[in-house]
Every structure is written in C-alpha cells, then in structure tokens.
Amino acid sequence: MNSEFTIAVHSLVYLAYLPDGMASSEAIADNVGTHAARVRKVMSVLRKSGYVATREGAGGGYRLTAEPNAVTLGDIYRVMAQGSLMPSWCSGDPDSDCVVGSNMNEVMFNIFCTAEKQLESHFNAITIRDVLGQIRECGC
Amino acid sequence: MNSEFTIAVHSLVYLAYLPDGMASSEAIADNVGTHAARVRKVMSVLRKSGYVATREGAGGGYRLTAEPNAVTLGDIYRVMAQGSLMPSWCSGDPDSDCVVGSNMNEVMFNIFCTAEKQLESHFNAITIRDVLGQIRECGC
DNA sequence: TGTACTGTAATAATATCAGTTACAGTTATG
DNA sequence: CATAACTGTAACTGATATTATTACAGTACA
Numbered sequence: 001m002n003s004e005f006t007i008a009v010h011s012l013v014y015l016a017y018l019p020d021g022m023a024s025s026e027a028i029a030d031n032v033g034t035h036a037a038r039v040r041k042v043m044s045v046l047r048k049s050g051y052v053a054t055r056e057g058a059g060g061g062y063r064l065t066a067e068p069n070a071v072t073l074g075d076i077y078r079v080m081a082q083g084s085l086m087p088s089w090c091s092g093d094p095d096s097d098c099v100v101g102s103n104m105n106e107v108m109f110n111i112f113c114t115a116e117k118q119l120e121s122h123f124n125a126i127t128i129r130d131v132l133g134q135i136r137e138c139g140c
Numbered sequence: 141m142n143s144e145f146t147i148a149v150h151s152l153v154y155l156a157y158l159p160d161g162m163a164s165s166e167a168i169a170d171n172v173g174t175h176a177a178r179v180r181k182v183m184s185v186l187r188k189s190g191y192v193a194t195r196e197g198a199g200g201g202y203r204l205t206a207e208p209n210a211v212t213l214g215d216i217y218r219v220m221a222q223g224s225l226m227p228s229w230c231s232g233d234p235d236s237d238c239v240v241g242s243n244m245n246e247v248m249f250n251i252f253c254t255a256e257k258q259l260e261s262h263f264n265a266i267t268i269r270d271v272l273g274q275i276r277e278c279g280c
Numbered sequence: 281t282g283t284a285c286t287g288t289a290a291t292a293a294t295a296t297c298a299g300t301t302a303c304a305g306t307t308a309t310g
Numbered sequence: 311c312a313t314a315a316c317t318g319t320a321a322c323t324g325a326t327a328t329t330a331t332t333a334c335a336g337t338a339c340a
Contacts, residue, residue: 002297003229006248010231024316031241032231035299040317057307073251085225086260088295089143089148089329091172095318100154100275101171105276108146111213111266116265118171118262122255134247135240142328164285175330180286197338198284228326229298 005081007032007042009073012051013131015064042080047103067130074124085119088113093115147172147182149213152191153271155204164201166221182220189219208272214264225259226252 010032014071015021021037025043027034043062046052150172155161165183169176183202186192191206230242 001225001227002232003227006227006229006231009248010240010244013244014238016322017240026316028223029252031236031238032244033233033241034231036317037300038298041319044318054317055307056305056315056317058313059308060306060316062317067144085141087141087143087146087328090148091143091174093173096171098154098171100150100157100272101173103275103278104150104153104172106278107150107271110274111271115259115262119255122258131251132240133249134250135243138243138246166285176286177288177331178329181288184287194286195338196284196286196336198282199338199339200285202286227297 001081001084004042004045005077005084007034007039008046008076008080009128009131010019011039011062012046012064012068012071012076012128013135015052015062016068016128017135021064024060027107028062037124045077045079049075051075066128069129071127071128072124073128073131074120074122077123079122083116085116141221141224144182144185145224147174148186148216148220149180149268149271151179151183151202152186152204152208152211152216152268153275155192155202156208156268156272157275161204162201164249168202185219186216189215190229191215205224206268206271209267211268212264213266213271214260214262217260223256225256 011028014028014031015023019134023031025036025039028043029039031040043052045061047054051064051071052062053065054060054062086109090105090108092101092108094102094105096102151168154168154171155163163171165176165179168183169179172179183192183194187194187202191204191211192202193205194200194202226249228247231248232241234242234245236242
C-alpha cells in the first residue's frame with residue numbers, strides 16, 4: 001500500500017483537531033512530514049469526494065466539511081487506496097494446460113478480493129474522531 | 141505486498157495436486173509463471189518452515205510433507221509476507237510540538253497492526269486443500 | 281564421472297513511490 | 311490594480327522495491 005491513505009487520514013485528523021478546521025497545504029505538509037505538493041494532490045481527491053472544501057488564493061487552504069464522526073477510514077481507503085492489497089504480479093497462466101496453472105489466477109483474485117472486503121470493514125469501524133481520540137489518549 | 145506469498149501458495153497447491161506430491165523447481169516455475177531461481181528461494185523458506193522436503197541432485201526436487209488441510213494461507217502469510225500491509229513510509233514526527241504530528245505515527249501503527257491481525261485470521265480460515273478445491277470447481 | 285538437481289548470491293531490468301520544481305489560475309488585501 | 315499568498319496539476323528526478331536473469335558451488339543419482 002502506498003502512503004496516500006496515511007497522508008489523507010493524518011490530514012483529516014489534523015483539520016479536525018484545529019479549532020477552526022482550516023489549514024494551508026504547507027501547514028498540513030509540515031505536520032504530516034511531507035511536501036505541500038503531495039498534500040495538495042491527496043487533498044484534491046478528498047475535495048472531489050466531499051470531505052473537505054478548498055479555497056484558492058491568499059488566505060485560502062483546506063477546510064473540513066464532513067463530520068469527524070461520520071467519516072470512517074473505510075471511506076478514505078476506498079477513495080485513496082482501494083485494491084492495494086492485491087500484489088500487482090499474478091501467478092499462473094489462463095492458457096496453461098494444467099488446471100492449477102490455468103485457474104490459480106482467478107482463485108487467488110477472489111481470495112484477495114474477500115480479504116480486501118474484510119480489511120475495508122475493519123476500517124469502516126474507525127472514524128476520524130476515533131483516531132483523534134486515540135491521539136489525545138497517548139498525548140498525555 | 142510482494143508476490144512471494146502468491147508464489148508460495150501456488151507452489152503448495154500445485155504439489156498437493158500432483159499424485160506423488162513432487163516436482164522440480166523448473167516444473168513449478170513453469171506452472172507458476174516465473175523463474176526457477178525465484179521458486180527455489182520461496183521453497184527454501186517453506187522448507188525451513190517444515191511444509192516441504194527437498195532433495196538435491198539428479199531426480200531431486202520438492203515434496204509436500206504437510207497435510208494440505210492442515211496448512212492455512214495464514215501460516216504461509218506469516219512466513220512469507222508478514223508486515224506487508226503497513227506502508228513503509230510513515231507520517232508525523234515524534235518530536236513535533238503538535239499532539240497530532242507527534243502521535244499519529246504510533247496511532248496509525250496500531251491501526252495497521254490490528255488490520256493485519258484481521259487479515260491473518262481471514263487467511264487462517266483457508267487451507268491449501270480449500271484452494272485446490274476451488275481450483276477444481278472452476279476448472280469445469 | 282557426468283548429468284540433473286538445489287542453495288544462494290550477485291547483477292540487471294523494471295516498476296513504484298516519494299521528493300521536488302515549475303507554473304498557470306485564483307483570491308484577499310494594501 | 312498590483313502584489314502576495316494560496317490551490318491545481320503536471321513533469322521530472324532520485325530512491326526504493328520488485329522481478330528476471332545469470333552464475334556457480336554443492337549434492338546425489340546412475
């Protein structure tokens with residue numbers, strides 16, 4: 001899995017943490033530990049999915065529009081990283097004479113698909129608010 | 141996730157499928173669709189974990205020693221790909237002044253750890269025999 | 281002794297990922 | 311209106327991960 005999912009979650013939690021729910025890409029990037037351009041790319045997806053609003057120009061930036069307890073990591077996973085569980089490489093060859101070689105591809109595909117669904121439902125149970133709560137717990 | 145897990149599962153299923161449970165790295169590689177050297181590397185791990193026996197020299201190769209219905213994909217996952225769910229890159233910086241920036245790392249780590257445990261328990265429920273069964277089902 | 285294997289490391293080719301730069305477009309503000 | 315502070319997006323670079331390939335030492339059978 002690439003880390004856009006992590007960046008997205010971190011950004012949303014950070015916005016939820018700020019009293020006014022607003023920050024520029026540079027402020028977010030600083031908190032996340034990456035570059036502003038990368039944050040903007042991730043936030044662009046979150047905007048299209050309706051979780052944040054953006055304002056260009058001076059004094060602009062990103063604002064959380066969704067309720068922190070209504071957005072789950074599952075929602076974020078689906079828009080940022082769906083399908084990342086399955087390796088890009090697949091074994092077997094549908095044209096193989098052998099039953100194993102010719103069908104393994106499909107069988108493994110199904111196994112990874114159900115595994116991914118499980119993963120999603122695990123993420124579905126965690127909201128942005130939950131994450132923020134965990135942050136505050138360990139930040140004694 | 142890299143595909144050594146897939147190669148390992150495919151190889152074991154292939155051995156379980158063969159009447160005598162034996163094949164050379166080249167025969168397996170041909171069925172899997174990769175190179176013999178890569179198969180040997182994967183099988184080396186499986187041998188050290190006790191799932192196959194190997195015999196060097198002429199007429200040698202790999203033989204399945206475990207019961208196909210006693211080995212789960214979870215077993216294979218643990219030896220081949222454990223920890224592959226978590227992205228290598230992590231956000232945040234423990235030295236950050238901000239509670240979010242300094243603790244996100246740990247919180248996300250925990251989230252990925254429990255997600256991985258879920259994934260494992262999903263794989264625990266699937267045996268090599270199950271996979272072979274699914275292969276035979278779709279191989280009408 | 282020669283042939284057919286495994287074991288393992290090294291190297292090369294390719295793909296993916298993250299960092300960086302660049303610049304056009306947008307908006308607040310003096 | 312001009313400037314500064316932003317976003318949006320693409321292009322490029324460097325780093326890292328992944329897969330393919332080659333090579334060769336070691337082992338066992340015939």
